[in-house]
Amino acid sequence: MEGKIVTLSIGGGGKQTSGFIKDIILKYFDNDILNNLGDASHVETSTNTAFTTDSFVIRPEFFNGGNIGKLSVCGTVNDLSVSGAEPLYISFALVVAEGYSYEKLEKIVKSAAEEAKKAGVKIVCGDTKVVERGGIDGVIINTSGIGRVVKNLNDFGAIEAGDKVIVTSDIARHGMAVMLERGQFGFAGNIASDCACLNKMMQAVYPFNVKFGRDATRGGIAAVLNEIAEKSGKGFLIKEEDIPLRPDVAELCDTLGFDPLSVANEGAAVIICSSEDSQKVLDMLQSTTEGERAAIIGTVTDENKVILDTYSGGRRHIDLPPGELLPRIC
Numbered sequence: 001m002e003g004k005i006v007t008l009s010i011g012g013g014g015k016q017t018s019g020f021i022k023d024i025i026l027k028y029f030d031n032d033i034l035n036n037l038g039d040a041s042h043v044e045t046s047t048n049t050a051f052t053t054d055s056f057v058i059r060p061e062f063f064n065g066g067n068i069g070k071l072s073v074c075g076t077v078n079d080l081s082v083s084g085a086e087p088l089y090i091s092f093a094l095v096v097a098e099g100y101s102y103e104k105l106e107k108i109v110k111s112a113a114e115e116a117k118k119a120g121v122k123i124v125c126g127d128t129k130v131v132e133r134g135g136i137d138g139v140i141i142n143t144s145g146i147g148r149v150v151k152n153l154n155d156f157g158a159i160e161a162g163d164k165v166i167v168t169s170d171i172a173r174h175g176m177a178v179m180l181e182r183g184q185f186g187f188a189g190n191i192a193s194d195c196a197c198l199n200k201m202m203q204a205v206y207p208f209n210v211k212f213g214r215d216a217t218r219g220g221i222a223a224v225l226n227e228i229a230e231k232s233g234k235g236f237l238i239k240e241e242d243i244p245l246r247p248d249v250a251e252l253c254d255t256l257g258f259d260p261l262s263v264a265n266e267g268a269a270v271i272i273c274s275s276e277d278s279q280k281v282l283d284m285l286q287s288t289t290e291g292e293r294a295a296i297i298g299t300v301t302d303e304n305k306v307i308l309d310t311y312s313g314g315r316r317h318i319d320l321p322p323g324e325l326l327p328r329i330c
Helices: 015-029 068-082 102-119 173-182 199-205 220-232 247-256 278-286
Strands: 049-056 085-097 122-131 139-149 164-167 210-215 235-239 269-273 295-301 306-309 315-317
Touching (some): 015 122, 068 085, 068 210, 085 199, 102 122, 102 139, 173 247, 278 295
Parallel strands (some): 085 122, 235 306
Antiparallel strands (some): 049 139, 085 139, 164 269, 164 295, 210 269
16 A cells, blocks of 8 residues: 555545545444445434534644544544543544545544544544645544533533632643644654543543533643633632643743643643542542543632732733644644
């Protein structure tokens, strides 16, 4: 397959399309629902269903710790999981540039399949389109996900002053891993993205008094906290010294002029839980692979703003990031 490229005919609906579906899609996404290849897949869901969708345009498509295929599955699984749903089914739609490496495309599909299997979800429908050279650069993926709601973690009204804020992993790793991969600034390093499915970690804390969850992707934890503050009418007091941040990531952020609180993550969630259950939630998170670096980073307040207690002993207001700091990061 080395040297083989994607042609327009793969998306044309004929023999080339049929061959691609058989040789790549069904090879890795094989399951009883998808194999029917109907115009729509019939799936069983509960009456209380969560539904999400996301598109992925990351460049480069391959980075330390993952690729666009793995990322597309993790992103959709995590959007369901942090909202309190058990992920069940995913759709997987590809838009590929004519001339793209067939070998690379297979690696992307294989990675998505492996991640879906780890998460226990089925990829049950999809589509592939090929656009002429220059129409896009590389690969774009859209995924949608369906899940069974186990616990409502999407209710801003449940948040109360005194609740604790937990971040489930160290922050800013994904954004800095992709920046290094781009090689734009001449820096070398070995920072791997935190890209991972969080559904099993989240399911472990559903039995506790967890009130709210958000996936801290674009805009980082700064964007998440500001969104919650705006919609809940509450605020946050965050302690900088308690935020988990790897020294090499902190150094790179400082060198490039990025605030790590505003840098994208792909394996870190923000959880709000009652003060009484916060230590039990933290202990449970830290017992999982994905949550071993989890930390309690602050408290919910009645003041409708996000405030950071800094290392130096001062306080500063954390605002929403001004625009997209890192384009095409997911």
